[in-house]
Amino acid sequence: MIDRKKVEVCHTPSLYNQYKKDNQIVVVIDVLRATSAMCAAFDNGVERIIPVATLEEAQAYKEKGFIVAAERQGQIVEGFDLGNSPYGYMTGKYKGETIVITTTNGTRAFTTASDAEEVVIGSLLNLNALSEWLIKQDKDVLCLASGWKDRFCLEDTICAGAFVENLIASGKFISDEDSSIAAKYLYRSAKENHFAFLKASSHRRRLRALNLNEDMKYCLTPNQTNAIPIRKADYLVLLEE
């Protein structure tokens, strides 16, 4: 019998302690929009991303001359260079640069998983590329949905369910947790048309109110990049194979 690895889903950072294990790769997911923006950034030549949890840390980096992205309530915080719109990172302007980033939920999930052996950044944008890499690692995987202020968030869980579906389809993974099974079923319900399903999502409603329809359309379209952001020390770089 093959020794199959586990692929599980944690729905919000506040439940992380219930799901974490040793020797686990954690996939941090914040579809709308932090981890999508990170994938887009590396796809567009950004060299390094430093995620920080608080605006204070972000401000300190800014004072040292760093390019700093800061988002709260779906908008760029006044005085900062960027927010978490993927399009902000696609201008070619940041090729080879280091960007510091703080967002409402995604960077918090990243710091929550600081004790994980390995952390990578997942989104629908790099779904298949990251799935293939995870399958090759032969390690347990935990998909950590960033949620919305400690609450369950539909698009992150659906994206986590897509990773579960891909990894199980490889024959090398199983899921034990109900959270993972639910994510997989929700993904199946959604996959015919991500965008339509997520009309129901509260987060999507929040972003629509901010006129961010183009961002959402981009973030909800799978497999637009092979970029895999991976943690190295306390920052992210592009995984080079």
Place this chain on the structure above:
Amino acid sequence: MIDRKKVEVCHTPSLYNQYKKDNQIVVVIDVLRATSAMCAAFDNGVERIIPVATLEEAQAYKEKGFIVAAERQGQIVEGFDLGNSPYGYMTGKYKGETIVITTTNGTRAFTTASDAEEVVIGSLLNLNALSEWLIKQDKDVLCLASGWKDRFCLEDTICAGAFVENLIASGKFISDEDSSIAAKYLYRSAKENHFAFLKASSHRRRLRALNLNEDMKYCLTPNQTNAIPIRKADYLVLLEE
């Protein structure tokens, strides 16, 4: 425009503070098996149920001569009269009696919601009866899934989704939270055949290992009773209309 009430879902007691509101009716759900057993108990003439969180409290009641049910790890705790199998409450032996009960997850959810204005006990067994009553109350409703040791639990969320579906169908309720939308979709995926869908559930696997197939079959069959257990002070009684 009608002032529609909210029906939301909280997936585990540890997230309760993120979802609780004033003037809310909380529906505590632990399908396998605490809240199913409570519905069965009142359906079979039990007069009063006192849920307690710890074995120590349960033991103290036992020493005072109460009938005490105690379940941990799916089994009756040694030295106690009953566990949380609904069949234990159907013998006719407890008609008119008061039963103290402590279980792994369900009684904890009940105590978590102690600050709620009103608490009722939900299960698939009293799905339609309780839905009809909730629709008449004209108050916000929070379905609190008991989960499994602070983790997401499939059958509780599916049952919560069934209440969401029923309440929204009345035209008097809406859901805002992604957790509620997910529960509703999971319920829809499951409703063709609860039992088959829940084959995937980890909790069900745990109970199967304990030879509790009959219990599960019973607990997963909707609408077997009109009994609505309701909190009065710190115990439960049968709601009389």
